[in-house]
Amino acid sequence: MNWIxxxxxxxxxxxxxxxxxxxxxxxAAVAGVAFANMLVFVQLGILSAMNDVVRTSYSPFxxxxxxxxxxxxxxxxxxxxARRVVYQSVAQPGVAAAAPLYVGQVAWERPNVPATSxxxxxxxxxxxxxxxxxxxxxxxxxxxxxxxxxxxLSRDVDPxxxxxxxxxxxxxxxxxxxxxxxxxxxxxxxxxxxxxxxVVSDLTFIRLVRQRSMGTPSHVLVxxxxxxxxxxALAQLRGALSMEPVKVRSFAQAVEDNVSFQATEVPMGSIxxxxxxxxxxxxxxxxxxxxxxxxxAHLRDYATFKAIGYSHPYILGVIFEQALILAVLGFLPxxxxxxxxxxxxxxxxxxxxxxxVGRSLTVFVGTLLACMLSGALxxxxxxxxxxxxxx
Amino acid sequence: MTTSIVMQxxxxxxxxxxxxxxAIFDVSLEVTRGSLTVLAGPSGCGKTTLLTLVxxxxxxxxGSVRLLGTELHGASAMKQQAMRRRLGVIFQAHNLHESxxxxxxxLVGLQVHGRGGDADVQEAAATHxxxxxxxxxxxxxxxxxxxxGEKQRVAIARALxxxxxxxxxxxPTAALDRHSSLLVVRMLKALGRDRGVTTLMVTHDxxxxxxxxxxxxxxxxxxxxxxx
Numbered sequence: 320m321n322w323i324x325x326x327x328x329x330x331x332x333x334x335x336x337x338x339x340x341x342x343x344x345x346x347a348a349v350a351g352v353a354f355a356n357m358l359v360f361v362q363l364g365i366l367s368a369m370n371d372v373v374r375t376s377y378s379p380f381x382x383x384x385x386x387x388x389x390x391x392x393x394x395x396x397x398x399x400x401a402r403r404v405v406y407q408s409v410a411q412p413g414v415a416a417a418a419p420l421y422v423g424q425v426a427w428e429r430p431n432v433p434a435t436s437x438x439x440x441x442x443x444x445x446x447x448x449x450x451x452x453x454x455x456x457x458x459x460x461x462x463x464x465x466x467x468x469x470x471x472l473s474r475d476v477d478p479x480x481x482x483x484x485x486x487x488x489x490x491x492x493x494x495x496x497x498x499x500x501x502x503x504x505x506x507x508x509x510x511x512x513x514x515x516x517x518v519v520s521d522l523t524f525i526r527l528v529r530q531r532s533m534g535t536p537s538h539v540l541v542x543x544x545x546x547x548x549x550x551x552a553l554a555q556l557r558g559a560l561s562m563e564p565v566k567v568r569s570f571a572q573a574v575e576d577n578v579s580f581q582a583t584e585v586p587m588g589s590i591x592x593x594x595x596x597x598x599x600x601x602x603x604x605x606x607x608x609x610x611x612x613x614x615x616a617h618l619r620d621y622a623t624f625k626a627i628g629y630s631h632p633y634i635l636g637v638i639f640e641q642a643l644i645l646a647v648l649g650f651l652p653x654x655x656x657x658x659x660x661x662x663x664x665x666x667x668x669x670x671x672x673x674x675x676v677g678r679s680l681t682v683f684v685g686t687l688l689a690c691m692l693s694g695a696l697x698x699x700x701x702x703x704x705x706x707x708x709x710x
Numbered sequence: 711m712t713t714s715i716v717m718q719x720x721x722x723x724x725x726x727x728x729x730x731x732x733a734i735f736d737v738s739l740e741v742t743r744g745s746l747t748v749l750a751g752p753s754g755c756g757k758t759t760l761l762t763l764v765x766x767x768x769x770x771x772x773g774s775v776r777l778l779g780t781e782l783h784g785a786s787a788m789k790q791q792a793m794r795r796r797l798g799v800i801f802q803a804h805n806l807h808e809s810x811x812x813x814x815x816x817l818v819g820l821q822v823h824g825r826g827g828d829a830d831v832q833e834a835a836a837t838h839x840x841x842x843x844x845x846x847x848x849x850x851x852x853x854x855x856x857x858x859g860e861k862q863r864v865a866i867a868r869a870l871x872x873x874x875x876x877x878x879x880x881x882p883t884a885a886l887d888r889h890s891s892l893l894v895v896r897m898l899k900a901l902g903r904d905r906g907v908t909t910l911m912v913t914h915d916x917x918x919x920x921x922x923x924x925x926x927x928x929x930x931x932x933x934x935x936x937x938x
Contacts, residue, residue: 330821331814333807340809340852623805626767627868628795628822707767709801710758710880 334640348609352649355602360657362594370578371671372510379451382540385573389564392580399535413547418446419536423528425494438516441524449540457503461520469501472508473515474669509669602689610697626706642694646686714908715741720773735931744902746909751928757912765878766790798869800879804861806853812864813849819868839867858885879911
């Protein structure tokens, strides 16, 4: 601490010396801040995984505009719209193409493996322009009935096994009791409500997913003519489809709406959001308790400082120095333990849990602010100091 | 001879409303630069109140208090704090910081003047003073490991290390043995003689009265007599 005291503070590191003097109290405070950090990290990790899953669920496709049922909030929630919307859309000036997107769910049953729930996406094979890079090369091949492109990151699937899928080395398996052949693979991964995914043609889709017909797609994907601006195209489509129970959004807006819905409307998102606040609150309370106790224990010392000429900001500086130290000392073990928990969760769930620099910085800044807030609250007791009472 | 402290017609009250009572009555005094002045009198007579008025720890309510040429009546909080930095204060209860070593406690008295200054030079000055006060072997000790007399000597070092113009001391030798008490008083006398440091001390110790340049007596908040 010597270089800190000389270089940064220009004075004795009184705050650090006070904290170090009560080692048990310091250890408890650091453990408390670390726990609060871990709590926030885990909640943010879950939130981030949810968002990543939502974004990834759109990744097999691309489009300028998505038309969805008015009551749909996600790509996969099962609502449908009328196929005529495809034709109404493509009839609009500036629209280059439109295609139905079908989304359903099937069960993949294998011996000695728990049943796996697969999302089934379907596009007409001729709609290759709406296929994302990962599936575009295989889309022609799935025009043959009961052919599919398999998500190689599905749960309980060996990615190396899935990667072998090709028209020359097809992989055969059964979903919902129907034989299907994978002739290619892509990487999307599991979600919170499904274990993996398949991409098939529209014809295969209606064979796989019961009670669905080609007349009721889940969404309509729209591409615009080159040079056609997005905003007027959206306005034009909304006008043309005003009698249909649909919502017309850009592809990017649909993704962000879905992310926002997961974070704020779905119970799990709300619970996780509350968990983040709870973690911050726990951190504030712990640090406040430690600092308030420390301030109370050192009121006489602070009065002495004032009596010999130190300013009020100096004493505040000592308290904020302590808050800063607790934030840093608590953050590091919190970061380490959260990283370990992420690894465990990723292994156990196959969901995209991982530490990133942005989140680490966000939590660190949050920790600093929470500790500073605690310091400011604890410093209120300084008002009771009267150095004249020392005599 | 110049004066470091001048009080004229000072009155001071505590409390409000019906509980308001006067503690200091029309006190006037002068303390010459470089002198050792003792404030004496029975407990509760107002000695400490006078000390806190001179030490800028209470605001002057009525009358004039001039410290090192600066009028304290009506002085802002900022000005009072700035004046406190020119003082050395020795408390009866030493008031050392329990988390800091003897050396660090003394450095607190030096660093009140803000950033800057060579840290090694500061440490050397503090160590030198602790050596003079017989604590050279204990500079790394926390106060909990020091005796009462040793703690008081550290507190004295803290007050003197920044070469203050005026030292205010409240029973500084109460916890010291005879030898240490005389050492401290002689050091204060020497600082007055060599550097012009003025000392205003509250003490009941008659031995110090004999060494003082001036002894002022207070009774019931009134100055009763002064002796040179």
